[in-house]
Amino acid sequence: xxxxxxxxxxxxxxxxxxxxVTLQALVLGSLISFTLGLVWALLMRVPSRWVTWPVxxxxxxxxxxxxxxxxxxxxxxxxEWGVTFSALTTGVVGIGLHxxxxxxxxxxxxxxxxxxxxxxxxxxxxxxxxxxxTAVILPQAxxxxxxxxxxxxxxxxxxxxxxxxxxxxDMLGQARLFSQEHFQFTEPLTVIGVAFIxxxxxxxxxxxxxxxxxxx
Amino acid sequence: xxTDVQHSPDMNDPARKSANGELIRLERVTKRFGDxxxxxxxxxxxxxxxxxxxxGPSGSGKTTILRLLMTLIKxxxxxxxxxxxxLFPAPEKQVREVRKKIGMVFQQxxxxxxxxxLRNITEAPVTVLGLSKDEAEERARDLLELVGxxxxxxKHPAQLSGGQQQRVAIARALAMRPQVLLLDEVTSxxxxxxxxxxxxxxxxxxxxxxxxxxxxxxxxxxARDISDQVLMFDSGxxxxxxxxxxxxSEPEHDRTREFLSAVL
Ligand SMILES: Nc1ncnc2c1ncn2[C@@H]1O[C@H](COP(=O)(O)OP(=O)(O)OP(=O)(O)O)[C@@H](O)[C@H]1O
Ligand SMILES: [Mg+2]
Numbered sequence: 334x335x336x337x338x339x340x341x342x343x344x345x346x347x348x349x350x351x352x353x354v355t356l357q358a359l360v361l362g363s364l365i366s367f368t369l370g371l372v373w374a375l376l377m378r379v380p381s382r383w384v385t386w387p388v389x390x391x392x393x394x395x396x397x398x399x400x401x402x403x404x405x406x407x408x409x410x411x412x413e414w415g416v417t418f419s420a421l422t423t424g425v426v427g428i429g430l431h432x433x434x435x436x437x438x439x440x441x442x443x444x445x446x447x448x449x450x451x452x453x454x455x456x457x458x459x460x461x462x463x464x465x466x467t468a469v470i471l472p473q474a475x476x477x478x479x480x481x482x483x484x485x486x487x488x489x490x491x492x493x494x495x496x497x498x499x500x501x502x503d504m505l506g507q508a509r510l511f512s513q514e515h516f517q518f519t520e521p522l523t524v525i526g527v528a529f530i531x532x533x534x535x536x537x538x539x540x541x542x543x544x545x546x547x548x549x
Numbered sequence: 550x551x552t553d554v555q556h557s558p559d560m561n562d563p564a565r566k567s568a569n570g571e572l573i574r575l576e577r578v579t580k581r582f583g584d585x586x587x588x589x590x591x592x593x594x595x596x597x598x599x600x601x602x603x604x605g606p607s608g609s610g611k612t613t614i615l616r617l618l619m620t621l622i623k624x625x626x627x628x629x630x631x632x633x634x635x636l637f638p639a640p641e642k643q644v645r646e647v648r649k650k651i652g653m654v655f656q657q658x659x660x661x662x663x664x665x666x667l668r669n670i671t672e673a674p675v676t677v678l679g680l681s682k683d684e685a686e687e688r689a690r691d692l693l694e695l696v697g698x699x700x701x702x703x704k705h706p707a708q709l710s711g712g713q714q715q716r717v718a719i720a721r722a723l724a725m726r727p728q729v730l731l732l733d734e735v736t737s738x739x740x741x742x743x744x745x746x747x748x749x750x751x752x753x754x755x756x757x758x759x760x761x762x763x764x765x766x767x768x769x770x771x772a773r774d775i776s777d778q779v780l781m782f783d784s785g786x787x788x789x790x791x792x793x794x795x796x797x798s799e800p801e802h803d804r805t806r807e808f809l810s811a812v813l
Contacts, residue, residue, distance in 0.1 A: 453621050454659035458673035458725060459648050468672060472663040 340520040344511050348524055351507030356532070358425050358493045358503060363486050365429025370436025374444065375466075377437070396434035401495050403427050408499040424496040432489055439481045443474035476547045483540035487533050504528060570633075572597040572728060572761050573618065578627030580613055580785075587613050588785040590627070597632075597728070600755050600762040602772040602793075605782030606808055611765040613785075615731045618763070619653045620644055632728060649677070652727035656734045658714040660706040660721070666693070667702045670721045678725065685724070692720035696750050712743030716750055723754070730754075732764040744768070751775065769813055773797055781805045 376388045395403065404427040408420065418426065447470050455465040494505035502510065508521035573595040580588040587610045595601050603611040616622045617629060620636065629637040636647045660669050670692060671685035680688070693699050696716035706714050715735055722730060732751070736744040748771045755762060755775040766772055772779060772793060779796040781789040781804070789802045797813075800806050 448657075448659075450655060450657050450659035451661065453619075454655065454661065456621060456648075457619050457651075457653040457655075458721070459645060459677045460673055461676065464676050468676075469661050469663070473661075476663070 337517065337520055340515065340517045341524060343515065344508070344521045344524060347507040347511050348504065348521070348528070351502060351504035351525070352528060354421060354496075354501060354506075355490075355493050355503045355528075358421065358428060358496055358501070359486070359490050359532075361425040362428035362432065362489055362493075365425065366432035366436050366485065366489070367482060369429060369433035371440050373433060373437035374440035377441065378444075392434040392437060395431060400427065400431045400492055401498065403431055404495055404499050420499050420501045421496070424499055424501050428489060428492060428496075432485055435485055436482060439478045439485070440474065442481075443478035444470060446477055447473045479540065479544050479547055483537065483544075486536055486540065490529065490532055490536065570597055571595070572632055573763070574628075574630040575614070575617070576628045576630075578617065578624045578629065580610075580617065580622070580624050586785070588617075588624070591785060591787075593780075593787065595729075595761060595763055597761055598759045599777045600764065600775045601778045601780060602776040603763070603765045603780050603782055604767075604769075604772065604796075604808065604812075605780075609782040610785040611782055612733055615653065615733050615763065615765060618729070619651060619731055620648055649725065650728040651731065652722035652725055652729065653731040653733070654715070654718050654722050654735045656738050658706070658711070658718045658738070660714055660718055662706050665703050665705055666698065666709070666717050669706070669717060670724045673721070674724050688724055689720065692723055693717075695723075695753070696720045697746070710743060711739045712746045715739065715743075715747050719747075719750060719754070723760075727760070729761045729763060732762065732766070734765050734767065736766070736768060767812055769797065769809075781808065783808075 373388055373392050377385050379385060404424060407423045407427045411418065411423065451469055451473065452465065455469050460469070493503055496503050497506040497509065500506075504525040508525050511521045512518045571594050573593075575591055575593040577590045577592060578588055579586065579590055591610075591614075593614065603614065605611055613622070617624055618631070618636070624637055627637075628635060631647050631650055634643065634647045636644060639647065661672070664672065667686060667689055670689035671680075671682065674680040674685040674688060675682060690699070690702070693702060696719055698713060698716055698720070701709060701713065701717075706717065709717065715738075719735075735751075736747050739747065748768060751762075752771070752775055754760065762775070764772070764775075776793045778790060779793050780787050781796060781800070781802065783804050789796060789800060789805045796805065797809065800809060
């Protein structure tokens with residue numbers, strides 16, 4: 334089997350399309366998982382079982398079932414309930430939701446790591462609860478969890494090819510399409526493999542820069 | 550047991566209430582941790598403007614009293630009143646009002662590491678008292694001058710020494726203009742050479758303001774200098790109370806004598 338540069342360049346237009354989709358899924362999925370995870374973590378601290386119990390059950394369930402199953406479920410079952418999203422939107426929501434159940438644990442640990450003296454100082458200064466969260470606790474907690482959140486971004490990147498099963502043409506989707514049309518598998522798959530490594534590397538550089546900025 | 554220093558003649562005059570009246574009162578306050586009763590029906594009061602020092606062996610309940618007053622913990626029984634208003638039991642809204650009269654400085658400083666020195670001090674005056682940013686910053690700068698840290702306004706706590714951090718914490722508490730300042734072993738976490746600077750600031754505040762101070766300390770010279778009254782605690786009770794001269798020079802109780810000979 335010979336390496337065919339022509340195949341590489343033939344694949345490029347599709348590759349760029351796939352790359353864009355993968356990056357969209359990654360960025361939007363990350364944003365959803367960061368936001369939703371924080372919401373779960375905060376809800377789990379509401380002193381009422383009526384809140385913590387349903388949130389706990391839902392997030393345990395989502396965390397402990399396969400992402401692939403969840404994607405398929407969202408893609409085929411939601412429309413039956415009258416909710417129709419594009420395949421990509423469904424995928425982004427699915428990935429974001431799935432990973433939010435992990436980021437919530439990261440946030441929880443970060444919040445618990447803020448020394449109790451910070452809460453006490455806030456009480457002594459009479460700061461309202463909301464202000465204590467937004468000005469004192471969360472800035473310290475989030476600073477601590479950026480590295481851990483970053484690891485989930487990389488993990489999410491590696492899960493984006495699952496979107497292929499719900500017809501999203503991410504990088505893997507495009508590579509498969511190209512292979513089926515041209516009967517050339519090595520080149521497109523190699524190209525996207527390299528692309529995954531490069532994206533991972535760039536993302537980790539970005540995250541490290543962010544970390545450095547946060548640890549003023 | 551009542552530990553009032555003395556009743557001033559015009560304490561019923563409301564205008565003079567804060568100047569001479571009783572500012573803090575704990576009545577029959579009981580605090581338990583699990584089945585360990587730390588305070589057992591304690592009665593305790595402090596008059597406005599006085600500087601009262603609590604001394605006593607470890608575990609005698611000194612910190613517990615300060616934390617009760619700061620509403621960091623709740624008593625199991627009893628009532629706590631500050632400046633005539635009940636702090637416990639009381640609805641949350643009232644607690645928030647009464648708590649404005651109380652400030653606290655902690656052993657571990659507890660500055661907000663994510664904020665500059667200036668913001669540490671202005672945060673609560675702006676969000677709680679509704680001061681404008683300018684008013685709060687002016688107040689903060691005055692206080693930083695008082696504690697001798699005008700050059701460090703824009704630093705973060707991590708860039709300061711322990712002694713400097715504690716002086717910022719004192720400024721932060723004073724920025725709320727509390728009537729009472731609670732000080733719990735505020736120099737115990739400091740390197741020995743930094744203790745004097747913090748104590749000097751506190752001496753200065755004790756001398757130049759009419760703030761009421763309730764202070765737990767192992768610095769007996771400091772206690773002697775600033776206190777109007779010293780209370781000797783043992784097992785959650787005041788076993789002896791009096792002027793610093795009396796307590797330090799001619800203690801009546803054996804426990805007080807033992808304690809003093811151990812720390813002096
Ligand atoms: N959160 C808590 N949980 C359980 N026990 C506690 C707690 N806080 C205090 N105690 C106990 O209550 C007792 C009184 O504690 P407190 O901190 O008031 O003593 P203290 O007089 O300040 O002592 P020290 O001089 O060591 O600071 C101690 O026996 C302590 O172990
Ligand atoms: Mg103590």
